[in-house]
Amino acid sequence: MGSLGLAAVGTAARTSAEELALEALFALVFAVFGYRISTRYRAARGVTPWHLPSLVWALICLVLQPFGIIVELFAEFTTRAAGVTLSGERFDPLEVVPARKLAPSPMPAATWAVPVDEAGRTALFGWYPDPSGRHELRYFDGRVWSDQVADRGAVATDPL
Numbered sequence: 001m002g003s004l005g006l007a008a009v010g011t012a013a014r015t016s017a018e019e020l021a022l023e024a025l026f027a028l029v030f031a032v033f034g035y036r037i038s039t040r041y042r043a044a045r046g047v048t049p050w051h052l053p054s055l056v057w058a059l060i061c062l063v064l065q066p067f068g069i070i071v072e073l074f075a076e077f078t079t080r081a082a083g084v085t086l087s088g089e090r091f092d093p094l095e096v097v098p099a100r101k102l103a104p105s106p107m108p109a110a111t112w113a114v115p116v117d118e119a120g121r122t123a124l125f126g127w128y129p130d131p132s133g134r135h136e137l138r139y140f141d142g143r144v145w146s147d148q149v150a151d152r153g154a155v156a157t158d159p160l
Helices: 002-045 054-064 066-078
Strands: 126-129 137-140 145-151 154-157
Touching: 002 054, 002 066, 054 066
Parallel strands: none
Antiparallel strands: 126 137, 137 145, 145 154
């Protein structure tokens, strides 16, 4: 089997390495394509297909390649866009709903409005004017008002 046999083995190894590189390239292209589909869907609809992160979609498309793209396209058609209720009624998911529009509550603190920033979004945690009017400031934790209050720099607790 002399040099001709070794040359054939070398060519076969080179061919399989080239095929492997080509398969890896195709897998990478599918991963980028899957990531791109997910980010565009999120930009248009407010959520990713099936609410999975875009990197997860990239991994699915990397592993499953064309079948991953098919699964992602199916997920797009079965995912409800942000801001759509089960009845099909549209709403703005970024709209800040004032506390007075919520269900009535026996607690007067439930009627306190949530602080908003200049853009109309819910404010971050921090000290804001006390909505009850009993103190100068009350701490808002980003979701609800806390028991922490402050008057002239002195921090105290006043249950809601």
